[in-house]
Amino acid sequence: MFVLLFCARLASAATAYGANAPCAPVEIAPSATPAASRVKEYAPVFESCASASGSTRLAVRRMSVDGTPLILTVDPQSLHTSLERAACWRCEATSDTAQAATRYLQALHPQQDPTRPPALVNAGLIHGAGGGAFVTGDLCPSRKSLDRAFFEELAARGPRTPVMLAVSGGWLARHGADFAWLREKARSGALDIAWANHSYSHPYVRRLPDGRNFFLRPGVDVDREIFETEKLIIAHGETPSVFFRFPGLVADAALLENIRSRHLIALGADSWLALGLRPRPGSIVLVHPNGNEPIGIKLFLRLMQTGAMPLPLRPINEAP
CATH class of the missing domain: 3.20.20.370 (Glycoside hydrolase/deacetylase)
Incomplete structure (x- = not known):
């Protein structure tokens, strides 16, 4: 019963954002409502995330949009970003050191001449x-x-x-x-x-x-x-x-x-x-x-x- 209710909630959120699959990347519908009333609890994070399908991302922001908890994620190799439903991902805190081998962190911290x-x-x-x-x-x-x-x-x-x-x-x-x-x-x-x-x-x-x-x-x-x-x-x-x-x-x-x-x-x-x-x-x-x-x-x-x-x-x- 819990699983059925959980899936129903995800489906409802997907409909609100115009997506066909409950865990597809979110597309926010523009609105005349001020951003401050729609995008709330906005916070920087750095988390390593995995989905049930085996996909992995790095989360850099958490927020609530129109009442739905979302994360802003980055593919650490392609640098592509996407908004995802937080409920569809299992995340834990990570660090720049732990992700140092990724293309994303290498772009973030390029090698520089320390004398310049x-x-x-x-x-x-x-x-x-x-x-x-x-x-x-x-x-x-x-x-x-x-x-x-x-x-x-x-x-x-x-x-x-x-x-x-x-x-x-x-x-x-x-x-x-x-x-x-x-x-x-x-x-x-x-x-x-x-x-x-x-x-x-x-x-x-x-x-x-x-x-x-x-x-x-x-x-x-x-x-x-x-x-x-x-x-x-x-x-x-x-x-x-x-x-x-x-x-x-x-x-x-x-x-x-x-x-x-x-x-x-x-x-x-x-x-x-x-x-x-x-x-x-x-x-x-x-x-x-x-x-x-x-x-x-x-x-x-x-x-x-x-x-x-x-x-x-x-x-x-x-x-x-």
């Missing part, structure tokens, strides 16, 4: 493995419309063209229609979008030096900047990836360690197009399709049309 401190600007992974290019777009807070022509050009390259979008909570709060349009591009198979975190408020003061700006400003609550954005992405129907891009690409060693403690991979770029940094094989390319940096978009379109962009365009999960 991390650069203040362009913190994190800035160049990917292999050839081609990794196209990334930052959606910083903006009052301007999404540059949809950029995405149409990407989609014209063929089905499921990959792009990583680093989303700020401030942008998402203002651009629900643009976000829904991007989701439809992904669901139609036109684009393969990885959703990265670009902080909630994207703190910035004009003319203030980098060393006292962005996340290095006094009083920045790093956990709030991370988790509020993740909760917004989830409430709008998408799954956060394992990547985080610092506002302005600015961070010191302490911030890098903070981000890693939340099991996020810091991502920079060696080809910020608007700064005149041309891409080469393996480049992580950065543009701003939020309307704030049209010159970068123009340069991207020119590089694509002239064949100067390294190809193929590759998913960001392949970069580390």
Whole structure:
């Protein structure tokens, strides 16, 4: 009887989220209800999880969405993330040391020259493995419309063209229609979008030096900047990836360690197009399709049309 009741509860939860199988990955239906009312008990964890079918994942967040307990999981080899029903997984606490042999932890803690401190600007992974290019777009807070022509050009390259979008909570709060349009591009198979975190408020003061700006400003609550954005992405129907891009690409060693403690991979770029940094094989390319940096978009379109962009365009999960 207990088993029957348990399965009935799972089936009910699956119906609420539009899934056919009780233990399939969860798809959250977007709603006008505020994220704070839907996504609750949000907490960072690091757990090794196994399902009844023998699948294994690492859980990095626990939460309740619309009253259903969920976990945000990472495949430790592919870096693919998914939202799963907590009731479908058996989890126990683990550590970075215990998972050190996985591709995920090796990407999280890359080998570095101990005599060279991390650069203040362009913190994190800035160049990917292999050839081609990794196209990334930052959606910083903006009052301007999404540059949809950029995405149409990407989609014209063929089905499921990959792009990583680093989303700020401030942008998402203002651009629900643009976000829904991007989701439809992904669901139609036109684009393969990885959703990265670009902080909630994207703190910035004009003319203030980098060393006292962005996340290095006094009083920045790093956990709030991370988790509020993740909760917004989830409430709008998408799954956060394992990547985080610092506002302005600015961070010191302490911030890098903070981000890693939340099991996020810091991502920079060696080809910020608007700064005149041309891409080469393996480049992580950065543009701003939020309307704030049209010159970068123009340069991207020119590089694509002239064949100067390294190809193929590759998913960001392949970069580390």
